[in-house]
Amino acid sequence: MKQDAHTNLHSERGPLRGEHLGRSRDPVIKVADLAWLEFEKTDLDRAEAFARDFGFAVASCTPDTLYLRGTLPGAQCVVVRRGPRSRFLGPAFRAAEAADLGRLAATTGSDVRELGELGGGRVIELRDPSGFPVRVVHGVTDLPPLPEQHPLTLNVGVDPRRINRAQRPAREPARVQRLGHVVLETRMFERALGWYLNTLGMIVSDFLFLDDQRDRGPTMAFLRCDRGGDPADHHTLAMHLGPGVGYVHSAYQVADLDAVAAGGEYLADRGYRRVWGIGRHAQGSQIFDYWRDPDRLMVEHFADGDLFDCTVEPGWAPMSATGLAQWGPPVTRDFLGTSPSPAMLHTVMTALRGENELDAARLLGLMKAMKA
Template sequence: MVHRDLHSQDGAHRGEHTGRARNPVVKVLDLAWLVFEKPDLDRAEVFARDFGFSVSARTPDELRLRGTLAGTDAVVIRRGPRSRFVGPVFRAAESSDLDRLARHAGTRVRPLGAGRIVDLVDPSGIPVSVVHGADAGSLLPGQIPLRHNTGGSPLRVNATQRPAREPARVQRLGHVVLQTPRFLAALDWYLDTLGMIVSDFLFLPGQRDLGPTMAFLRCDRGDTVADHHTLAMHLGPELGYVHSAYQVTDLDALAAGGEYLAERGYRRSWGIGRHIQGSQLFDYWRDPDRLMVEHFADGDVFDSSLEPGWAPMSASGLAQWGPPATRDFLGTTPSPAKLRAVFAALRDEDTELTAARLLALMKAMSR
């Protein structure tokens, strides 16, 4: 396998991180769902419906959200004292994979409805679970992709184009992005333990010899394609959730759904545009508790044959087109909480963040 110059100008140099493990414990198939806690489930449900989720179940203490495609619920929100991300749940290929993970981690597999689940913790301290046989819903009605006239023989004749001003109906969960001051340790854990593989690495300009500071990881399904990234993670002073992304039908659904959200007073963080790594159309929003969520469409899918691409990290390098990345999206707006996180990360003995790397990261996010 070689870098084919298909998704990045550069591949790995000799001796750089390979982006995959030789003998992982298991190979997960996909993200199953994400777990959050929020104090106000009523408010969470209103936003979820406006964002385009379908509600699959609701109790006084739990809200379960799904997309239109067949599969498990995409999001589980439990009642809690504050709004926070709890952790991701991945889907295993075989039930025996859970037993293998449990032996490896020194824990136990527990029942979950019709299936089984094992609870792990990554090196950053983020809870990670892997499930097999979880309850899954059937296909729901979705938005129909519009027919586009692109020149040559038109597909639409004597008919107008009028996308409905309605929520962009979520089809499925796509990916989650995490930040950690223990980036390389966490990266290797997801490769070694869950069998994920890297699609693209980003490095800080002038510091490539120190290794990557961001990675876009996909599931290794062999010849079967997988999303360009199911998990992305980057080095930073804060630990935990950055954003999660949910696929919608096409650009019109994404844009009209964004107008619908704006009319209801929600705040766009960044968009609309098209990314470089992953190529997807994107539109980022803040929910009422300021957690970031993304509508996306038309993302890349890779099989296991492609080697990682390598590219320098910069704010301008995050998109092929669209408005400049906002300070809100980049997380560069100063606040007392961010300053405390920076000082704590730099003092921590178990950190990969140094003052030089932090300054280079801040410089990259200003370019």
């Protein structure tokens, strides 16, 4: 039985009559998880140095490809390929069953092929309505676990568990455990949302809408994998309407708040740039800390995120800058992507002239929300 969002499980508001259901009645398949993300970088040595400082382990490397992993068993988290510029190439999702690739191939007219890389397996290559290449893989051999960075033992209220021992978290990289989610910006929000729900069987945990334009539908969605009764991350993929089309950030789980904080101090000591943090998000509830890598791509350490099974219905909330966190420092322009620049102006003008879902009213509503 589905749980109603009005029960305050995660949002004070649920859908109004006739609003988006947040799931497909008959999806082609239901992906089980986000497998990895692929990037292109000009300098693999610099990319590896940041990756180690951020807390990744190197699973394998060749002269032209770097495979990064977390401590938990599974596939690599990130694949970095040498290329002429630094950019996001796209996500890879893990199919629940081998037959899912065949169903996708029959529906989309794509081919299933062997994946001749680390871990092997088979892959089908698709493209979403925004133009992002999307891979769906199955049969990739899991990497074995690595030594963990264990959460600290906390003395909480009347339940002390640490006696005659002091807390001294090491100032060291926060060991990444696994890939959590990726966030994308798109001018084709409704079309892209429908594609991920209908093709990959994802379901919406939370919608955000422009406060004075709710009748036009949501402008952001947090999507999770539908594993039935098995819980999944509040969001594996998040998308929002905007003038650009591209990568916003990706997030990687670490052990606890102290790992987030001490790992952040280590990154600061090494001269990297914090974008926003530390705080606790509203949608997803996770403790967050955002950083820029040397190529200015944004990445997040997180801990203590929400897990939902398939029974939880979408929550609905107004989009606003202050609504992004329950506590923490004020959100930065860098995080919001609202710092004025000639490139930003060009992106906006290009979007308004194109055939997409962004018009002047939507743009003004988004600008108002990011100042709220």
